[in-house]
Amino acid sequence: MLTIPIFQVDAFTDKLFGGNPAAICPLKEWLPAPEMQKIAAENNLAETAFFIHQGHDFELRWFTPESEIDLCGHATLATAHILFTQLNYTSDKIHFHTLKAGTLTVSKENDLYTLDFPARLPLVCDVPAGLVEALDGPKPVEILRSRDYFIVYETEEDVRSLKPDFNILKQFDSLGFVVTAPGTNSDFVSRFFAPAVGINEDPVTGSAHCNLIPYWAARLGKEKLHAYQVSDRCGELWCESKGDRVLMSGKAVTYLKGEIFI
Template structure:
């Protein structure tokens, strides 16, 4: 266990003003703590994700990053990576324009772009599937036109709907979704406005998060799909949660560039027993 206080930051990601976007906790470390301690910190923070990173001597990366929900470690998280880059650039004095991050999903990068940050993440291909009965009971199946699973982690379902209003107004039965063995359910539809190309939401109560506010990983799923449908390489996604947020997505082969802003909300210290 650590014998000195750990710094902690909370950042609102994928927004340019406080109390919007997706809040993430960020905990820089000098060395890795036991996984049980990392999970306890994430549970105590009670944010959808807490990011931890350690400087690495690996020639391919500058830092090693990991992400934890209140209940489990996840292999990829966009908003907590954006929050971590915000802390590194704006609080910890990193002077370069790009940070390379080693993760369970390979090497990721975060690059300055004016006052925004661009993440370079792996695209998440889809495979067609049949909508399970329990997901149909929890959501609004009558307007769904397709069902997929995320190929890289076949526990996430993706339901495509025929109109954005259905996605925005959806009131899922969380008591059903909580019982799913699957990790989460993404719902998405073409936009009905000029300010974005697609409208999406992400429900994952099985991981202790009823609805994620604005999700970078999810846009690595839906952006390539809607780019293929529209014939564009650049698409704007809106995540229609209560906090809401836009993500500018550029498809580059098997990578997705996610552009967004982040705003520091708080910084403090964590005190762990010796």
């Protein structure tokens, strides 16, 4: 029987039961991908992160309940939080090597973690028939795309009022759907839907901010931004646009630690 440590962290929040929960599993060596996928499905959280020590750095992978994905912010923040607070990591910066997103770094200052991620500016795209109707809300201002469809609305209330039909959304050729608008008490707000990978609404989505930060930095003419993801659990981010990179900072809280037996 193999025993694997497991931690669960609420990321992009300073309060338990807020932000986005992620499971973190430190490994001595990689398990087969189907085994990691089964663990992620059993955890049934938006993301389960697996990592191994590699020299002075770490290798990192992320799984939703249904598939491995190319980039995840909140589970990266959660992994860094566990390394710093539970696993005695003593440097002020962690380097994570990933399969498709290159090297990601996380630094810590007091209780704030800062992620250095690639920017993904959304671009003009063809809008598929039925997308606006599937989101079930006001007419958007514009629709763009990078990895995900990126839908911009006029007001925060427009974003909050959306009631998507997830059965229809999962039929579109897209991992996810970012919806966003100017914020009432922040520079911008957002929500994120990804039913195609088993996450109807993600509470707080770091990878979506790879799109959101360059878009709002250009639109508002400022490099430093304050953001809320207005899901039921809510999340808060402090952001900065750095050209082809973005910085996003947030807090995290440990919820549990235990062991998996397989």
